[in-house]
Amino acid sequence: MIKLTKEGEPAVLKDNKKDWTDKLLQHIANNEKVPKSLESSYNKDDVKEALRRECNGKCMYCESTVNHITFEHIEHIKPKAKTKFPELTFEYSNLGLACPKCNMNKSDTYDTIIPFINPYTDQPENHFTAYGAYIWAKSGDDRAKLTELEIELNRPELLEKRGERMKAIKELVDNYNTTPDGPLKNALLKEIKIEISKEKEYSFCLTELTNILINN
Numbered sequence: 001m002i003k004l005t006k007e008g009e010p011a012v013l014k015d016n017k018k019d020w021t022d023k024l025l026q027h028i029a030n031n032e033k034v035p036k037s038l039e040s041s042y043n044k045d046d047v048k049e050a051l052r053r054e055c056n057g058k059c060m061y062c063e064s065t066v067n068h069i070t071f072e073h074i075e076h077i078k079p080k081a082k083t084k085f086p087e088l089t090f091e092y093s094n095l096g097l098a099c100p101k102c103n104m105n106k107s108d109t110y111d112t113i114i115p116f117i118n119p120y121t122d123q124p125e126n127h128f129t130a131y132g133a134y135i136w137a138k139s140g141d142d143r144a145k146l147t148e149l150e151i152e153l154n155r156p157e158l159l160e161k162r163g164e165r166m167k168a169i170k171e172l173v174d175n176y177n178t179t180p181d182g183p184l185k186n187a188l189l190k191e192i193k194i195e196i197s198k199e200k201e202y203s204f205c206l207t208e209l210t211n212i213l214i215n216n
Contacts, residue, residue, distance in 0.1 A: 130208035
């Protein structure tokens, strides 16, 4: 998980969210079934594209690449369930991009006393530490521990994918460390920076690994 920054709100939400919210809350107040077309009005191409840019095309929680092939989910940071925060269904500040697994793991779970780590408003590096392919909550951090466990940030398939990326980075770093100063060493360093940049999968773990291995 890495720090994310909100862009400007897409026009389709800015122009329609008040009307959509009023209608949604009226249905809930009347104990009526909310029409699917209304409930999912936030699921627009412009909204998804803005979220992709903000999240670098990755899940906001586990940093796996998500796209139309993997059926990305628009994540409601505070759940939109009618017993939770339905008034935030169309609020852009409450939306992110998540892979199906993280989205389903989180589901409607939310505790106002111990909320999940939110990469838009929190600094993930203050809450988590990477130990190899594992992302662990820092000692005593209940919010990070809940996030780690509930969203399953160390599920087997993630550990496998992170491990594969880490092997490739280690090879690059080993080459850098053993190469004399000069153009090749500079080129290798540039390549390392590209491979651990925020646009790449699992950049949190890879950055931590690189900081440990690289000889400055």
